[in-house]
Amino acid sequence: MDYTAGMPVDPRVLEAVMPYFSQKYGNPFSLHSWGNEVRRAMEEARTKIVAFAGAKKNEEIFFTSGGTESNNLAIKGVAYRNKDKGNHVVASAIEHMSVMNPCKALLKEGFSVDFVPVDKYGVVDIQSLEKAITDKTILVSVMYANGEIGTIQPIKEIGEIVHRKGALLHVDAVAAAGQVPINVENENIDLMSISSNDMYGLRGAGALYVKTGTRIQPIIQGGGQERGLRSGTENIPAIVGMGKAAEIAKTEMKTEGERLSKLRDRLIKGALESAPSTFLNGHPTQRLPNNANVRFSYIEGESLILSLDMLGVACSSGSACTSKTLEPSHVLLATGLRHEEAHGSLLFTLGRQNTEEDVDYVVNALPDIVKRLRAISPLTPKELLS
């Protein structure tokens, strides 16, 4: 139940991409028929992404190596290209590291960046956002939904504000794409990042939607692929697979979303009832159908993960001990949690292969795990130990 960390490739995607490894291996730039065949496949994939995102035409979709590159390209590419208009960028405090760190890199290059706070559910504070945007602001970056706490942002409303103030809106939709319907036109989105593997496609492909007329410059220079915005020979199997994955997601999102929402609610309810002093992270209703994030007081997330792993369950945590930096998740801290509260978080992200039995298995296992770890912890109040 750790789909956000890595998703299996959908068998239908795998079938669609197989010919593009050793049979149809032409370079889409070549003029001969082998190249043409591959170029057509790439453009078909692009058309599927257009339909998936609600874009207008193929020229608005640029393939990249994944979500991280799409976010880097959007932030840096727009900032560099629009320097003449202003030097200010605004982002939410709970953005993914692939947005946070390019923003911080811009700081060193003479740009100023404001990170806008969120409420206790992780929803961006609209008034702070509006106040943060000045006449120097060129770009605002707010994620569609947060992959860790699942909270979905009011993107359409945010887009209206951003446009009224004359800035561009970039949306990191990596966690949301394929989970909830998104329409870039209706929701006032100028740039949007999506990733292939987060929709059951192959790793190594992503896309950036760039609305026609948006000024952006490349951050990777070379042979001029992707109409000059992203050089480097295209990763055709991953791109073809991403098209297929987007097509499948578009067709099945509604039924699968309803199924997952039920599982999610069952898991959240069961986890909250598994032990006292247990709380939900993220928004109770405005949340991704696949996301359940709960925190247990007095114990630490990595211990929970190891305990569940021993029972054959994979999940994640926002605990410091599970990160590379030994800092708890900036997302949980931004929602107002104290460090010691954030440490006890446990994140489940559900997917196509999860069943009600899986959820019940976890829910049944949790009480003993929490009880055991609380017995070991010196922080647990005596009354919880009986």
Next chain:
Amino acid sequence: MYTEKVMDHFRNPRNMGEIPNADGVGTVGNPVCGDLMTIYIKVKDDRIEDIKFKTFGCGAAIATSSMITELARGKTFEEALKISRGDVADNLGGLPPIKMHCSNLAADGLHAAIQDYLKKKEAKK
């Protein structure tokens, strides 16, 4: 990520619990940082007769606490104070570099418990 030895001590921690009326108690770490360790010792003839721990933290924190109690039990103060930060990790078959501070914490916790005992003893004089 962890050795089988670490996982064994995480699954079946040795000497977990509190010692009521312990002769020495050492608490190190900070819940803010994600680990807090308390070591309790019972002393007889300058020897650690009994030792127990309670730990809030990751798998490595729990395993190193468990290991330090095994290493220190029955030892004289002189011997126990020689148990180094590295010894705990070595006896667990190694720890990932980022978790080495847990090994340090366990050794520090033991030393703090001994210091606590010595301080109390000094105060009684």
